[in-house]
Amino acid sequence: MSTPDGYRRVSIDSSRASEVLHVDSFAFAFTVPDKDRDFLTQILPWERTRAIEVADASRGTVGTLAAVHASFEFGMQVPGGHQIPTSGLTWVGVHPGHRRRGLLRDMIDDHFERSLGRGEAVSILIAAETEIYQRFGYGLATSDIQMELGRSVGLRDFPGADALIVEIDTANVDRHGDTMRAVQARQTRPGMVTQWDSHTVADVLMDLDADRDGAEELRIAIVRDGDEPVAWALFQRKLGWGSSGPDGRTRVRMWASTSPAATHRLVKVLTDFDLMSTTVMRNFTADDPLLLRIKDIRGAKLAVRDMIWLRVLDVPAALQARSYAADCDVALAITDKQLPGNEGTWRIRASEGTATVTRTDEPADVTVAAQELGAAYLGGTTFAQLHAAALVSEHRPDAVRDLSRAFACEVAPAGNLFF
Structure with a gap:
């Protein structure tokens, strides 16, 4: 064009x-x-x-x-x-x-x-308006859960969490950038961006008056196991007063953790500031262990939000870069008018965790559009779900089942970087 x-x-x-x-x-x-x-x-x-x-x-x-x-x-x-x-x-x-x-x-x-x-081989974005980028083949690859937690939310004890050290400070690139990078580099869920360059660190820690809406300057909470950083969160508090006294709100902009114990310690700290009655956090996955330790899950006011929208740009490079949970041999027809190099039928042969992806003239077993391929790529949405929603066509019995099993992932994909 x-x-x-x-x-x-x-x-x-x-x-x-x-x-x-x-x-x-x-x-x-x-x-x-x-x-x-x-x-x-x-x-x-x-x-x-x-x-x-x-x-x-x-x-x-x-x-x-x-x-x-x-x-x-x-x-x-x-x-x-x-x-x-x-x-x-x-x-x-x-x-x-x-x-x-x-x-x-x-x-x-x-x-x-x-x-x-x-x-x-892939492009990702955080969408301001979700309908716009679906026109260009971006599929919803990760969702997250937002929680609105009350003061000192009731959590079942986690072994070893209370022994972790917590440091709270005003966020600063020079003092905290390397610590944040170290924790981010240990993130393992699909969808996580683990290597941050200087532009990304500066973006994450940018603190403009125009964005504060009356809240304090950007703060950071760091959780350490001895000298080793194991979690961090960027947050801002906004003091408010209700008819019965202080009614402040803590907004957690971003966070990362390397273990369930570190997440537990981080959340307990963020939900127990004086004068704050509510803490809002995003970027939890449905399989995060913390959700099982909240005593009043209804009181957490869970809401599911879209996070990463993903577009496959190079089909063989993208599909061969990831691992597979089960063997499969499926001819996958992809419709992609914007990137004709992807359009056509590709045979996916997965064995012992790896796959080869080659063009084929054989009849397709399954047909999928670029948007749905992006949604399924990280394993957060299955081909079986897409098929049930009439977004994937099956031409050979059990072919969708084979793809779903192969593309499955043991943990839910996630993202914590707003860019």
Whole structure:
């Protein structure tokens, strides 16, 4: 697909950060105070930042930016403990004065082309609006559970948790960046981005006045087992007063843990601050042991949220990068009009945990669209579920069952990085 008439694709660097901020502030309806307006220079990977520029005066002032996007270079965990080169699509925005002209579709095409050129087999994103990216083949690969916990939530004791040391401080890149990276590097669930570069650390720890909504500056809680960090959480408290006294709220922006004991200790600390009556945390999975230790699970006010949306860019590279829970031999037909290199029938032969994926002219056993392949890739959604929802077609008896068993994962996939 060619770029719409009157526009051109361009690579941009940090000298145009204010223009990027201008486009996205209109796209997402926010305003950043002048004193904070240079924050994008720290958090965007400028060597991977792209834009669409006005090239014809009939479309606006020539040389101004009409749309922008960037992509982080990630290594993401996949089933089997392996990592796959991943492109993290971010800061996607079209100025409202240039909408409905095909600019978003052109940016997605550009993102796919450049990601494939770098050898990145999948793309992931966190969606501001969930319907938009399904048009481009992104499937919901991980969901998470949000909990709203009351003061000193009742938890059944966990052996060894109370002996872990807790440190609480104002969050700082220089003091805490390496500690956070060390814990993140030990995350094993599929979907977790475990290696953070300097852009990612700066983004995670960015603390703008405009984002606080009256809350305190960004704080960090670190759990240690001796000298070793085993968990951390970034949080902010906002003091409030009700008719019966203090009614503050703690919002946990992000957290990571290496063990159930560390998670238990972290949650007990975060839910027991003076003057705070409620703590909100996301990024729990349905199989997290902590959920089994909450005495009043109804009182936790659980809500399921979408998290990682995933797009397979290179079918053989992506499918051969992960491990398989059962053997299978299935001819999988994939429909993918946006990436014709993926379209067609692929034979997946999995044996002893690994698979070979090759093109075949044989009749397909199962047909799946790119969006559903993305949803099933990390094992969080099964082919059997997709088939029951009439989103996958079966042409040979038991072929969907074979795929479901092969793609299954012992633990639920997860993500904790908002980017």
